[in-house]
Amino acid sequence: MFEERRARRQANRAFDHGDGVTRYRMRQKVLAIGDDYWIDDDSGDHVYKVDGKAMRLRKTFHIEDRTGHRVATVQGRALRVKDTMEIEDADGHRIAMVKKALINPLRDRWHIEQADGPDLAVHGNVLDHEYTIERDGTKVAEVSKKWFRLRDTYGLEIGPDTDHATVLAAAIAIDAMTHPGD
Numbered sequence: 001m002f003e004e005r006r007a008r009r010q011a012n013r014a015f016d017h018g019d020g021v022t023r024y025r026m027r028q029k030v031l032a033i034g035d036d037y038w039i040d041d042d043s044g045d046h047v048y049k050v051d052g053k054a055m056r057l058r059k060t061f062h063i064e065d066r067t068g069h070r071v072a073t074v075q076g077r078a079l080r081v082k083d084t085m086e087i088e089d090a091d092g093h094r095i096a097m098v099k100k101a102l103i104n105p106l107r108d109r110w111h112i113e114q115a116d117g118p119d120l121a122v123h124g125n126v127l128d129h130e131y132t133i134e135r136d137g138t139k140v141a142e143v144s145k146k147w148f149r150l151r152d153t154y155g156l157e158i159g160p161d162t163d164h165a166t167v168l169a170a171a172i173a174i175d176a177m178t179h180p181g182d
Contacts, residue, residue: 011138020160024048024168026175027152039168048165050172059085059176063169072169074176085173087166096166098173112170120170126178129154133167141167 014020023042039048046066053060059076070090077084083100094115101109110122112133120140124131133141140162147155158167 008137021157024156026154026156061172071165074169074173083177087169098170100177110174126174143171
């Protein structure tokens with residue numbers, strides 16, 4: 001048990017120092033249905049396009065790579081007691097489900113259930129885009145506005161051995177559920 005905690009601390013320190021981390025720039029409040037925007041890497045190059053589908057009963061966002069190939073779809077689930085959004089791969093297979101726990105007066109609780117892997121936990125202030133995503137206590141991604149001066153921009157750092165499309169799609173889902181009218 002002691003070795004597991006030590007390994008988690010070392011992995012989290014490596015993440016915090018940027019070892020193997022990829023940084024993306026995302027825009028908040030642009031996730032209105034029907035809006036399209038780009039997710040850029042830290043060099044400013046377009047990496048993924050988010051295509052918000054208009055005229056749908058459920059919130060739907062397609063994520064495409066820079067060549068136009070769909071890598072994931074984020075779609076709201078209708079008639080659920082709690083907020084959920086499903087993430088599907090390019091073939092329409094569910095790869096994850098992003099869920100918001102029932103209202104807790106002290107803080108929001110979120111988790112990401114992956115179809116082929118351990119669940120991910122979300123910790124922090126999702127409303128202000130300041131949170132981490134962890135797998136078994138080890139940080140796999142961090143969302144923060146502190147890296148950018150632009151008011152409507154936030155960053156997403158994703159560590160190694162993590163599926164970037166799933167984490168980006170989860171961040172889009174959390175943003176869509178947290179800021180539904182923006």
